[in-house]
Amino acid sequence: LRLAVIGAGSFGTAMATVAARNDNDVLLWAHDPRVADAISSTRSNPFYLPDVTLPDRVHATSSLDEAAAFSDTFFMIVPSQYYRGVLAELRNRTDGLLTVISGTKGIENETLERMSGVTRAVLGERLSCYGALSGPTFAAEASKGDPTAAVVASGDLECAQRIQHILSSATFRLYHSDDVVGVEIAGALKNVIAIAAGVLEGLGLGYNTTAALITRGLHEITRLGIALGGKPDTFAGLAGMGDLVLTCTGSLSRNRMLGVALGKGKTLSQFLAETRAVAEGVKTSKAARDLAEQHGIEMPITTEMYRVLYENESPTHALQRLMTRSLKAESSR
């Protein structure tokens, strides 16, 4: 099969590698021509995934025309706030039915739409198959071939199975689910909790506090997810608990790195001035706060992170409130 991976960050590059190892021909689209050129000349992605040699079946481009002409199956892995624009460009350059896999973990801020909703809005009748892929999948490890398991969620079983067939292998196991809402909400919201985990680290706190935060974090994500129509089991699964644990305890992700900076007294704008990486959790904390308000769901950790990020609240005060408030009762879902 021919697959166009749209977005050549670390996760996009890793998924291109995984797909190519599975005997697919992959065109990897990079927004930045320098990234595409570097991939073509070095057979690796020195900007976002160094140390991984890309299989011969991966080629790179920065031309959306080329990407659109290459395949009718797009694996979208661009920052959530650019997803709609990029997908519209692809739509305008193609005709006929399209398959879209989303690896983007976020919520569009203005519309509060998840990527499935954005995809439907952009493609309408031309969308033949949509799957959201999520789970504990650090790019470097997945591309190296470390045993990795994730979920692909689709309302259409046949579509989920098609995506499984494209990407699943002995070291990259993909389970299907019909809970698109749950998988998308879990994938997006965990980045907010990851920022909070970073704040704890920045404040010099230990594993006990982080473990309590992760537990309560999954609790509030689950509450929101269920209110939006997601299924409880999804949040206890790979896309929920699995990805949350990975992001809060594994290597320092961009979201956790931001949290560490906040915990050490930096502001969001200071952090953003120093780094070009996108921390999805910043936008997601805003969207999640809005969704929580709309649905009358209490999300103490998310709310505190919103205040720290957007209202310059002190992380120490936020933490104090969390310790006395969010941990009130153990099992009030």
Place this chain on the structure above:
Amino acid sequence: LRLAVIGAGSFGTAMATVAARNDNDVLLWAHDPRVADAISSTRSNPFYLPDVTLPDRVHATSSLDEAAAFSDTFFMIVPSQYYRGVLAELRNRTDGLLTVISGTKGIENETLERMSGVTRAVLGERLSCYGALSGPTFAAEASKGDPTAAVVASGDLECAQRIQHILSSATFRLYHSDDVVGVEIAGALKNVIAIAAGVLEGLGLGYNTTAALITRGLHEITRLGIALGGKPDTFAGLAGMGDLVLTCTGSLSRNRMLGVALGKGKTLSQFLAETRAVAEGVKTSKAARDLAEQHGIEMPITTEMYRVLYENESPTHALQRLMTRSLKAESSR
């Protein structure tokens, strides 16, 4: 209040510290007179919790007579296989009603009893209040005063509240639960998954694989716990997910250390010959396997760990089977 903490390992010493900070007078009983002497002379526990200075209100002894005379409230934190014997000694040296808090995380191997059952069997009518304390509570952090949250489970709300009153503070928050079964099973079983997490580390695998293991591990613990009468929410809470995440991703616990050694090709007996620390997960894997068989519950990770520990199965083979088997379907509880 006067509290006797029975067991002066790292967790016992930490709980003695937490209780003393809360204005209780604490007598800490150590099995080994050298430990009691060292505590008395250095005001710390150089064997099991160095770097922590004990509050003045903590005193140490290796005499069970003294411990029995000191209080009618015992906080039992001894290895599970010694719990019955030590508690019987205390019973024989006291009369009247007793309160028992259990911080022991394990299952008695011959009887497959949890500590609540052992306590009831030993004390009978003399047991006035029993609570199981569990959660993500690394000893060094809890005694340092890092924000820590745990659960105390009791069938008797008033008893749970009494224990909360003894131990809860701003930095050590104790939530009550009525699910003794769930809290005890979660606390015991997580040590088996921690050994498995260590095996993955020993084999050189990364965070993706560990996150999947933790997710599936909680799944099978939950299945067993529910079959035994536990409540699903407990496993999603601090004593379930929280403690599991801590033990599998935080500092190297004894159980994970054992797993690392196994993953690097050592056998259980080689490991035991080199260390005097008790890895509760070894005994628990056997008890859990027996319980799973009794109740017809599939516990693939626990079963594989049992084989690795007791039947010299190769960790690599065990892992291969897990990757192809336990991750079969995402949400089959």
